[in-house]
Amino acid sequence: MYWKPILATMKPYTPGRSIAEVKRTYGLQDVNKLASNENPYGSSPAVTDYLQSKADQFEIYPDAFTAGLRTKLAEYHQVDPYEILFGNGSDEMVTMISRALLQPGTNTVMASVTFPQYAHNAKIEGAEIREVPMLENGDHDLEGFLKVADDQTAIIWICNPNNPTGNLLTSKNIKDFLDRAPKTALVVLDEAYFEYVTKPEQEDAINWIHDYDNLIVLRTFSKAYGLASFRLGYGVTNKENMAELNKVRNPFNNNTLALAVAEVALEDQQFLQDCVTKNHEQRKRFAAYAAKNSLSIYPSETNFVLMEVPMDADEACERLLQHGYIVRSGNLLGTPGYVRITVGTEQQNTGFFEAFDQLLTNK
CATH class of the missing domain: 3.40.640.10 (Type I PLP-dependent aspartate aminotransferase-like (Major domain))
Structure with missing residues (x-):
């Protein structure tokens, strides 16, 4: 068949791991997907x-x-x-x-x-x-x-x-x-x-x-x-x-x-604005966490942050998975040494920071 030659040099999109898959693999009950920049508050x-x-x-x-x-x-x-x-x-x-x-x-x-x-x-x-x-x-x-x-x-x-x-x-x-x-x-x-x-x-x-x-x-x-x-x-x-x-x-x-x-x-613009307000408050927590731990973080105006990790990004993602947090490796995004994290709810982010603390103390 006459496939375009350029396709031989390309790879299909690699999706992040699903919550169900991570639960099966690591035997976890509670898994938080913070990898795809979805709205953690759902829809209206x-x-x-x-x-x-x-x-x-x-x-x-x-x-x-x-x-x-x-x-x-x-x-x-x-x-x-x-x-x-x-x-x-x-x-x-x-x-x-x-x-x-x-x-x-x-x-x-x-x-x-x-x-x-x-x-x-x-x-x-x-x-x-x-x-x-x-x-x-x-x-x-x-x-x-x-x-x-x-x-x-x-x-x-x-x-x-x-x-x-x-x-x-x-x-x-x-x-x-x-x-x-x-x-x-x-x-x-x-x-x-x-x-x-x-x-x-x-x-x-x-x-x-x-x-x-x-x-x-x-x-x-x-x-x-x-x-x-x-x-x-x-x-x-x-x-x-x-x-x-x-x-x-x-x-x-x-x-x-x-x-x-x-x-x-x-x-329902009120629901939208409520989500934006919550996201803004939680986004500031990531900036404060990065500053407290001397981690580089990009100035985000989105519902995600790109933050430095103290090890290879793939390894950091794997270790965070073991704690029930799915994030995106910067190795896939052209930003090695960083991970992209969706800004979750207050509870999700608190748990994430606790999991990230383990990366900092067990390098």
Whole structure:
């Protein structure tokens, strides 16, 4: 069979270990998954109420236009309904954008340590990948982006806040970059964790889509809204870009229940803000813990932190597993010597710090 040759050099995504698997392997009763940046407080109670009462016509295809959610989301963001594109999670948004713009002879620019699906999709499409090392503090080097971008640059990826470091670029820095970036390159501002940002001066970049014709902003219902299992992400850009991207979108790419529960979740902004407030308070505990133990930690504006470990990251993950805590090794993320930890509930984090204390005393 005629597989693309590049596939021989690639590996599929490696998911983290499940709670059930860790319980079986280590004989544990209580296991906390802090590896995938899920919302530890779940989703809005209104979503549960809806699912318990809903009996849809499951033989009918979903609404391909996503009219209900599209209308409510357009009102929420104050944009035209035709300026929103939905995907099966942000992952599919990345795939659609890559498929529409990347091909042999083009290049794409991204940070050296960022969401891996940008590079993964570029390889499949045969585009050149230009990775720019992140700055010492973990920020994207936007000046470096400008130096390597040229008239063959099709996509520039900015993950803000960045995964896996959690770093947030200021609105001013991003606007300055957009003013100077090649107008022929689509700038993808991936804001999967935007709802967790607590800096009041940070602007909503969706308001910029009419100022910059080459900008698309990505958001998701998987993180702060707690709907990861429903796989629903979206992008906001001008109608011209949307028309092209819709050509590569699979028909009926969002299922009926996902669209329905997202409408319910969007309406419960109080639940969302409660989650953000709790996350902010618990995130500060990680910064304090790192400072107390002289551990390096990146300045996060997300629901996860990237923190130094006193040994090889894989070994640290293994030892934390034995205590019932699943975290993500920095060896998989391009940040050896660190682990990425989802900010859990107060109880989960207290237990995690106790488990981490064992790493510090038994190196």
